Amino acid sequence: MAGDFSLRAASVTNPNMHVAVVGAHGKIGRLLVPILSRAGHRVRAIIRDPNQADALSALGGEPLVVDLEGDVSGSVGGCDAVVFTAGSGGHTSGDKTLLVDLWGAIKMIRAAEAAGVDQFVMVSAIGAIDPDRGRERIRHYLVAKRVADDELERSPLVHTIVRPGRLTDDPGTGQVLAGEDIGYGDISRHDTAETLVACIGEPRAFGKSFSVIAGDTPIAQAVRAL
Ligand SMILES: NC(=O)c1ccc[n+]([C@@H]2O[C@H](COP(=O)([O-])OP(=O)(O)OC[C@H]3O[C@@H](n4cnc5c(N)ncnc54)[C@H](OP(=O)(O)O)[C@@H]3O)[C@@H](O)[C@H]2O)c1
Known part of the structure; x- marks a missing residue:
């Protein structure tokens, strides 16, 4: 677990941060990139397929092609924060779970450490507890x-581990239930993306690992109450 997060808070609360989104063409990523861009952040949209670059530019991101199964070093240089929302998906075999969800995430954590990134926001899963x-x-x-989350918690990065329940494509409500022990439930990808944005540069989210499902607390308020 990293030490005194408050000491580094000043460097990550700048409203105009440079944020890397890993998995930028995923369902959450394509919601997250434009929200971050509209909020005034510069967004590095990390994708593995160059054919996705134009779509990410149109969403306000600066595309960068990086395959998590290859060399990721240098991919987040110059960024203040990284959001990891990549995943091998439910239709691939177990080897991709190892190579992307586990090893790809750990390589990205180490790349962020080496690059001096301040905050690393991990999209985990409620069941990983x-x-x-x-x-x-x-x-x-x-x-x-879980193993990738543990690696992040042990790293010197300011970590925020967000554990959504089962993801849906329902419209966002702007309201969630967030906390350490909140049981299981669904949450829309839109509300998940809004929760991730609310965590970036928010001192109350520094060093926190929490679950999030649909609820009735406005997202910014739920994050400030962590
Ligand atoms: N499904 C659930 O109910 C659930 C619940 C909790 C948490 N989660 C987590 O939520 C996150 C995002 O969910 P989502 O619905 O947005 O997933 P998604 O649509 O499948 O997006 C995942 C993204 O990761 C990218 N990716 C896969 N392998 C890669 C590689 N080798 N290098 C670079 N990028 C790679 C994919 O790229 P391509 O576009 O090229 O395929 C895709 O854009 C994941 O971390 C997932 O584990 C899911």
Whole structure:
């Protein structure tokens, strides 16, 4: 676990930050990039397929092609914060879970450390708190997420680990339930993206690991109450 987050708070509360989004063409990523851009942040949109570059530019991002299965060093240089929202998805085999969700995440954490990034926001999963209680079909995925989370918590980075419940494509409500022990539930990708944005540069989110599901507290208020 990194030490005194308050000492570094001043450097990450700038409203015009340079934020890297890893997995920028994913369903959450494509919601997150324009929200960050509209909020005044400069957004490095990390994708693996060069054919996705124009779409990310149109959303307000600056595309950078990086494959998490390859060399990621240098990919987040100059950034103040990194949001990791990449994932191998439910239709790939277990080797991709290892290579992307586990090893890709750990490589990105180490790249962020080497680059002097201040805050690393990880999109984890609610079941990663206790993988042994997860459904057998996804237990290996939950282990991968948990081990990457543990690596981030041990790193010197200012970490924020956001553990959404089951993701839906429902419209956003702007309201969530967030906390350490809130049970299971669904949450829309839109409200998840808004929660991630609310955590960036927010001192109350520094050094925190929390779950988030649909709820009735305005997102900024829920994050400030962490
Ligand atoms: N599904 C759920 O219910 C659930 C619940 C909790 C948490 N999560 C987590 O939420 C996050 C995002 O969810 P989502 O719905 O936005 O997922 P998604 O649409 O599948 O997006 C994942 C992104 O990761 C990218 N990616 C995969 N392998 C890569 C590689 N080798 N190098 C670079 N990028 C790579 C994909 O690129 P391509 O566009 O090229 O495929 C895709 O854009 C993931 O971390 C996931 O584990 C999911």
